Amino acid sequence: MGRKTDVLFVTAFAIAAASPARAADRQSIDLAPGRLGEAVVALGRQTGASIGMSDQSLAGIATPAIRGRMSTAGALSQLLRGSGAKARQIDASTWRIVRARKSAPPPSPTPAAAVQLAPVAQEPPADIIVTASKRDIPLPRYAGMVETVTGGLFETADAAQGTAALLSRVASLSSTHAGAGRNKLFIRAIADSGVAGPTQATTGQYLGDMRLNYAAPDPDLRLYDVGGVEVLEGPQGTLYGAGSLGGIIRIIPNAPNLAQFGGQISTGVSATQHGDPGGDLSAILNLPIVAEKVALRVVGYGVQEGGYIDDVLRDKDDVNRTRTYGGRATLRIAPADDWTIDLSTAYQHIEGDDAQYASREVGRLERASSVAQPYHSDYILANARIEHQWDDLRLVSSTGYVRNVLAESYDATQPGGAPALFRQRNKVELFSTENRLVRDLDNGLGWLLGVSYLESTSTIQRSLTGYGPLSAPAIEILPGVPVYGRGRPATATGVRNRIKEATLFGEASFEPLQGLVATVGGRLTNSRLSGEAIDPVAMLSTVADLARVEAQADRSETFFLPSFSLLSDAVKGLTLYARFEQGFRPGGLAVDDQRARSFRNDRISTMELGFRKGVPGRDTVALSGNVAYTDWRDIQADVTDRIGLPTTANIGDGRIYTVEGRIVVRPIPPLTLDGSIIYNDSRLTQPAQFVRALSYEGRSLTLPNVANLGGRVAADYRAPLGDDMRLHLSASARYVGKSRLGVGPILGREQGDYVDTAVSAAITRGPVELSLSLTNLFDSDGNRFSLGTPFDLSTDYYTPLRPRTVRIGLDFAF
Known part of the structure; x- marks a missing residue:
């Protein structure tokens, strides 16, 4: 009887909530012609993205008007076309505008009435930025082994699994299996034991910049609404201190x-x-x-x-x-x-x-x-x-x-x-x-x-x-x-x-x-x-x-x-x-x-x-x-x-x-x-x-x-x-x-x-x-x-x- 009750409960639970799923990345964007500095501020406010510049001299570049429904990446691509600058994606909601290796003369302003932009069919892949380095280092210049799992790889089924979804994707990551909320995580072979005592974890875990655990197992937070996960391998004592012997997540x-x-x-x-x-x-x-x-x-x-x-x-x-x-x-x-x-x-x-x-x-x-x-x-x-x-x-x-x-x-x-x-x-x-x-x-x-x-x-x-x-x-x-x-x-x-x-x-x-x-x-x-x-x-x-x-x-x-x-x-x-x-x-x-x-x-x-x-x-x-x-x-x-x-x-x-x-x-x-x-x-x-x-x-x-x-x-x-x-x-x-x-x-x-x-x-x-x-x-x-x-x-x-x-x-x- 208990199993039949569970079937009815779960089925009713799902049907009652069954509105379908995934938000499109495209948003309504309306930018007036002007300068790049003001344009990225307005774009950030309209999309919720954080957009910074590595070189403030770029702020004076003239930009055209942009109107239409598109992604943040598409808007930046149109905004920076021919400007001598490019956008690098740091995480799901953070971008940095940098000067391209070969500068091109900035374009003259385009009349607002002449620009009605359509969404780009397919965005080019973005560079990977290692934000867990705390200095937003491009992957080719990061001295270490890092695994990045982007939010696009987390379907709802993966988010419901929590840490198990990471274990299935990162070969260097392992875990005990006493049960959700009771497990110890290990990176590489930096593992002390499988039983739980008062020792500090060997793997540091963070939600953004906030530490998740200390002398406790993996809290196994579910990965809903997550932009990505970074796994840094090896000791991270300089940046993260005690408890990062094997690395950090x-x-x-x-x-x-x-x-x-x-x-x-x-x-x-x-x-x-x-x-x-x-x-x-x-x-x-x-x-x-x-x-x-x-x-x-x-x-x-x-x-x-x-x-x-x-x-x-x-x-x-x-x-x-x-x-x-x-x-x-x-x-x-x-x-x-x-x-x-x-x-x-x-x-x-x-x-x-x-x-x-x-x-x-x-x-x-x-x-x-x-x-x-x-x-x-x-x-x-x-x-x-x-x-x-x-x-x-x-x-x-x-x-x-x-x-x-x-x-x-x-x-x-x-x-x-x-x-x-x-x-x-x-x-x-x-x-x-x-x-x-x-x-x-x-x-x-x-x-x-x-x-x-x-x-x-x-x-x-x-x-x-x-x-x-x-x-x-x-x-x-x-x-x-x-x-x-x-x-x-x-x-x-x-x-x-x-x-x-x-x-x-x-x-x-x-x-x-x-x-x-x-x-x-x-x-x-x-x-x-x-x-x-x-x-x-x-x-x-x-x-x-x-x-x-x-x-x-x-x-x-x-x-x-x-x-x-x-x-x-x-x-x-x-x-x-x-x-x-x-x-x-x-x-x-x-x-x-x-x-x-x-x-x-x-x-x-x-x-x-x-x-x-x-x-x-x-x-x-x-x-x-x-x-x-x-x-x-x-x-x-x-x-x-x-x-x-x-x-x-x-x-x-x-x-x-x-x-x-x-x-x-x-x-x-x-x-x-x-x-x-x-x-x-x-x-x-x-x-x-x-x-x-x-x-x-x-x-x-x-x-x-x-x-x-x-x-x-x-x-x-x-x-x-x-x-x-x-x-x-x-x-x-x-x-x-x-x-x-x-x-x-x-x-x-x-x-x-x-x-x-x-x-x-x-x-x-x-x-x-x-x-x-x-x-x-x-x-x-x-x-x-x-x-x-x-x-x-x-x-x-x-x-x-x-x-x-x-x-x-x-x-x-x-």
């Missing part, structure tokens, strides 16, 4: 349009083989409040992912259903031509009915648990961003607050004992502010200087609940923690960590020789750390012991992280680069065997060599490759204590070799073929004493959770069907190689070695789009993650791919 939301009302409604229904149905609904609204001065952009969404794991012990089907709902809102204020103020907020709630794992001993997509293991995540963000542009200088100030609460539960039932449930609640509060002054030029040169301040508090609380009768025989599950029975919880030891960071950072690029760009940078950070135990178990902790470890955690540390790179583009179309960068994470307190123990900071250094030829999406063939060596000292890892619970310790020193490459081919303009591969060789070269004692007689160990080999192939086809219809077809396959869950024999089980596949098709006519997508075409049962419950590490648990799933979607733009 920057999500670029679409900005409010100051001039035009519009929006979009999207809906879809999905059916999962062996499981429950699902559905998704989203709405986007752009509302100008004061013409060309104030606008509000709002997005709201709800997603239900049907369950597909059966629990045979409790006789329940499809127990792992997940619901997600949330939204974002941004108020943009443009008090003057060179000032922009964005006030943003985001909220998301994830509710998981049960854990995502199965047991091969029981059967495919089945397990036997004594109790349900639900979890939920509450995430809220508020941010104020101010930008001021004058001449070729730019001031950016971003200040915000994040509150992330993740509540998890694990089956703690022991053999012969009554059902028991262990609960853990991790609450992270983060305040951060960054202010930087930037001078970025269109040739990749320039500098930036910034200051930042961050405060983060992470509070982990734990409890154990028994569900047997009071008369049941006592079986110790956690030392010193009673089992009351009848659903009464008993408190276990928790921990609270606080950190305050004050930072001064800077970077500069210069060209000592023609075609050779040198970049130097550094970050000076002072961190003040403190930690304390919460509700320590009395029989295992004394006042003296706690005072000692808390004193170890209460300390001040100062770090300097240097960086430098050399880049050559002396050969036309070919970029060669060498780069050195560092990163670090501060230490803190963790709970080990119900005792509070301290762990030290870790530090990483990476040297890499790479090349790039061509720009993906613009050139017929684009190639890139990279070889990197990483030295990782005092590695912080979330491991398990003797009880089996997550804790954090320094497991020793390690090294990582990485080789990766990518090719993007456009044999014909409508078709893009994309292939990438990555190989990682990681070793724990100097294991800590406790790791050496527990495993393999001191032999070097593979670092956890990142496959030694990965790759992806994809095809994307976009073409018109008649005058007002367009067809979009895509297909992809990603291979995830073998990896291990953790370090040592207990967590040494293999995972990975599977292929994930997807195909999709969409037809757009005017404002309406109908789409069909299919994931896991071959209904593969690959093991994404080998952790079930930490209280049972002997059972062959695995986390299967979501079975074959089909989705039908309908979008409507207005």
Whole structure:
């Protein structure tokens, strides 16, 4: 009956919202003849785009009148025709006008009555600008490996998947798979472990300029109304500070349009083989409040992912259903031509009915648990961003607050004992502010200087609940923690960590020789750390012991992280680069065997060599490759204590070799073929004493959770069907190689070695789009993650791919 009810609910949910989909990029534009400086200001206000100039002498160029319905790119193309200048697209809503290499005499003004422009049939591909560099560097002059996923590649079905859509597109990005809102993300092989403890993430995540996480998993925000995503690989310590050991992921939301009302409604229904149905609904609204001065952009969404794991012990089907709902809102204020103020907020709630794992001993997509293991995540963000542009200088100030609460539960039932449930609640509060002054030029040169301040508090609380009768025989599950029975919880030891960071950072690029760009940078950070135990178990902790470890955690540390790179583009179309960068994470307190123990900071250094030829999406063939060596000292890892619970310790020193490459081919303009591969060789070269004692007689160990080999192939086809219809077809396959869950024999089980596949098709006519997508075409049962419950590490648990799933979607733009 429950499944039939879900079908009716999801179907009604979709039909009720079924207004179709995708907003056209073309807008009504009306520009009077005049000068380029005034024209781009007016164009920006009419389209909501941010348009700047690298050379203010261009502002005096005479421009014609432009009237008609066209895209921002088309309007700029007409505006700059024959002017000796060109427009470069930085992201979905930001453009920079630069002087072309060969200047042409500016045209004389064209009479307004003589110009009635029609839209351009097909816009030329725009250059890729790496905005996550914080200096808007053109891709050919960025010294590093970067993956850019443009907003045009995110269909509504992809947006509903959140981070999973990025994992399917970026070969160097990997994840644990404990469930939405609970996962840890890794770039390259910079991974500590698969279990969740109080360590800071190895991958930094940002929404615009606002940091999304600190000592918490990936919040897995859904990617609705997103202009693009940038993934910078390798340490990013100079620009992003602590917690960017492997790299950073920057999500670029679409900005409010100051001039035009519009929006979009999207809906879809999905059916999962062996499981429950699902559905998704989203709405986007752009509302100008004061013409060309104030606008509000709002997005709201709800997603239900049907369950597909059966629990045979409790006789329940499809127990792992997940619901997600949330939204974002941004108020943009443009008090003057060179000032922009964005006030943003985001909220998301994830509710998981049960854990995502199965047991091969029981059967495919089945397990036997004594109790349900639900979890939920509450995430809220508020941010104020101010930008001021004058001449070729730019001031950016971003200040915000994040509150992330993740509540998890694990089956703690022991053999012969009554059902028991262990609960853990991790609450992270983060305040951060960054202010930087930037001078970025269109040739990749320039500098930036910034200051930042961050405060983060992470509070982990734990409890154990028994569900047997009071008369049941006592079986110790956690030392010193009673089992009351009848659903009464008993408190276990928790921990609270606080950190305050004050930072001064800077970077500069210069060209000592023609075609050779040198970049130097550094970050000076002072961190003040403190930690304390919460509700320590009395029989295992004394006042003296706690005072000692808390004193170890209460300390001040100062770090300097240097960086430098050399880049050559002396050969036309070919970029060669060498780069050195560092990163670090501060230490803190963790709970080990119900005792509070301290762990030290870790530090990483990476040297890499790479090349790039061509720009993906613009050139017929684009190639890139990279070889990197990483030295990782005092590695912080979330491991398990003797009880089996997550804790954090320094497991020793390690090294990582990485080789990766990518090719993007456009044999014909409508078709893009994309292939990438990555190989990682990681070793724990100097294991800590406790790791050496527990495993393999001191032999070097593979670092956890990142496959030694990965790759992806994809095809994307976009073409018109008649005058007002367009067809979009895509297909992809990603291979995830073998990896291990953790370090040592207990967590040494293999995972990975599977292929994930997807195909999709969409037809757009005017404002309406109908789409069909299919994931896991071959209904593969690959093991994404080998952790079930930490209280049972002997059972062959695995986390299967979501079975074959089909989705039908309908979008409507207005």
